[in-house]
Amino acid sequence: MIEFSVITIFPRMFDAILNYGITKRAIQKKCIKINLWNPRNFSDYNNKKIDHKIYGGGPGMLMMFLPLFKTLKNKKKSKTSNLVIYLTPQGKKLNQSSVKYFNNQKHLIFICGRYEGIDERFIYAHVDEEWSVGDYVLTGGELPAMIFIDSITRTLPGVLNSPNSFIDESFYSGLLDCSHYTKPRKINNLSVPSVLLSGHHQNIKKWRLKNALENTRLKKPKLIIKKINKKNNNFLYI
Template sequence: MKNKYDNTLIWFKIITIFPEMFNAITNYGITSRAIKKRIINIDFLNPRNFTKNKYKSIDDRPYGGGPGMIMSAEPLYQSIQHAKSELKNATVIYLSPQGKLLKQNCIEQLIKKKQIIFICGRYEGIDQRIIDSQVNEEWSIGNYILTGGELAAMIMIDSISRFIPGVIKKKQSIENESFSKNLLDHPHYTRPKKIHNMSVPEVLLSGNHSEIRLWRLKQSLGKTWTKRPDLLKKHILNKEEIILLNKFKKYKNKKVI
């Protein structure tokens, strides 16, 4: 019998003690629409359901002493094994500040995995034996500490989903976004033409698509040069981009850009 999710492009299984947190992506936005279209599937395993103690506790004190508690190995192990029994080819990812830093080009690689199991840690972390024996990859969304891996998992799922065919209608929308070519996005404007004595740049009202393209590219280059010069170092400028960036630099102080 054919499963109703046979055509699903990517499966996400989340191991978390707070599945309700994921309502933000299962009930709203592009990920919610992708679930309804059965382009992606997201479901959850709560380690508390794999505990043998009557209090359903999934943490314990660290060996060697120290502050905080550690997520116990056995409930996580059983959760992972159950997830793997359903997703035979899954990659197990642990969200951790010690993991590889997530960048845009990484997202384009993660989409190829098709089946991903996310482990959302809590407290001071998880038992190292789970990392050593069960985790394929560790990922971090930034150089800062969160109280758990749930928010990081949501960010990764949202970012990955955007690249799945059918999730976002216009492919060009993805290609033109910030970081897609190591450049920040250009400024955007909408109606009305003037608000609080601030006007939309005339070029965007001209209807001249060639001039609009050049203006947007110049703004993108200029914004990257101003705000994220580290990105610009990774981008090989062509002749047109060199000219536009020089124009931006020349007139920046004159506010004529």
């Protein structure tokens, strides 16, 4: 089981993953545990204040050191292997390979910044790693935290109904996924590829590999450079 803990001033945002879908089932199966820690509950400032103006001037507010520190001090498990992560555009970018890395962790603690971020001294003293979901700015770390939790959870044993489901998905093998179809067989003069209706499993497997390579070549060609090998070279159009 992986335990996720999130330091956030908006814990109700996480109702979306606590009460729905795969993450809800993973909690029920005890594959994961999610804790939500609000730093306002550990603030000694008036009105439970957790932010202040930035030294040196400039627009916006910054989350202060002490409320974050006291939250971590009171909640962090001393006898457990903890990995404290600050979610920021300046961090390493999440991809499928790094999802596998997180699978080996016991307790992930996500710091969700707001406003202009958090005091640099807290990052220096108490953050183990900085991570990002992309090269763009969001209003807070809550959505990235949910993305991390969802992407990690779905790869854990016992979470998905089919244990091989995530292995066939885009990026897991280094390629995009192949195209998929369901009923009806024909709609608006568009038909399902005949090979998928043939029942010939070997031909279907070859078609899916060829289609996955073609999807990758057209949509994310840089992945091909990393993945191409002698076995699948015959299916690649250059």
